[in-house]
Amino acid sequence: MTALSIGQVAERTGLSVHTLRMYEREGLFTTEVHRNPKNRRVYGQADLDWLEVCTKLRASGMPLEVIRRFVDLVRKGPGNEAERLELLRAHQCRIERKMAELNDCLDLIAGKVETYQRHVEAGTATDLWTGIGPPG
Amino acid sequence: MTALSIGQVAERTGLSVHTLRMYEREGLFTTEVHRNPKNRRVYGQADLDWLEVCTKLRASGMPLEVIRRFVDLVRKGPGNEAERLELLRAHQCRIERKMAELNDCLDLIAGKVETYQRHVEAGTATDLWTGIGPPG
DNA sequence: GTATTTCCTAGACCACGGTCTAGGTCAACG
């Protein structure tokens, strides 16, 4: 059975101890973080599992406040799964849109990169004006 | 020949007039923004073109400071294309990494969504514990 | 002639997500 200090959790999640405490203050744990008799935080496997999910949600751009909403639903216990589902699905959509957007940006940038590359290879002879060239 | 007011540019770029002025202050235009005799900003097609690129760079997470670095290179004129290229390529990589990351997140979330969906369809009978289930 | 709109500058303000400090407890090391 896992029982980790905040420092250890920081180490293996990549979050700082500050951030971990902050997340707790902000109600971002699905479960109260346990304390030992000395009042030190003790994290279990469930916490690690959740933090993994949590960091993925963050990494994909979910604001802390939305995570908190999700957490609140979880804490309320069974019965609101539809709401949780909706929340996740909304986020899924946002990610998908974001990826489409990034793809778009990537296209444009890849174009510019190619242009520049040909240029640089050709000996930096000509100017590329804005260095970007007219969009096309 | 295009000649737009800041309001018009705001309208067609989606940036606010505040933001446009801020970008200018921050040196994010490859070219000085023209002024009419009344000291009003007058934007040309080149500005629009650049703003389009610029917003894509922003949308893909390039910090203003990096955009400024790029702009500085452009303003210095021909001769530093290799540097510009490097900058763009670095960003390209970051986007690619980000997309990979998002894909990862999407996988996880899609999994959760599916689980929840089955659950909700099945009549919200069972609890899903953290509503997320053990990661697997 | 006054009211509205659009613009101008300079600078304050804001949200977000951390990050760090001060001041303190406790255990272990040498």
Added chain:
DNA sequence: CGTTGACCTAGACCGTGGTCTAGGAAATAC
């Protein structure tokens, strides 16, 4: 013993990227 290190709380601080306000000018609309 003293000091080092991990932890505790409460709360200040920070970077980023806007967003808005105050105070003013000029044109347009009524």
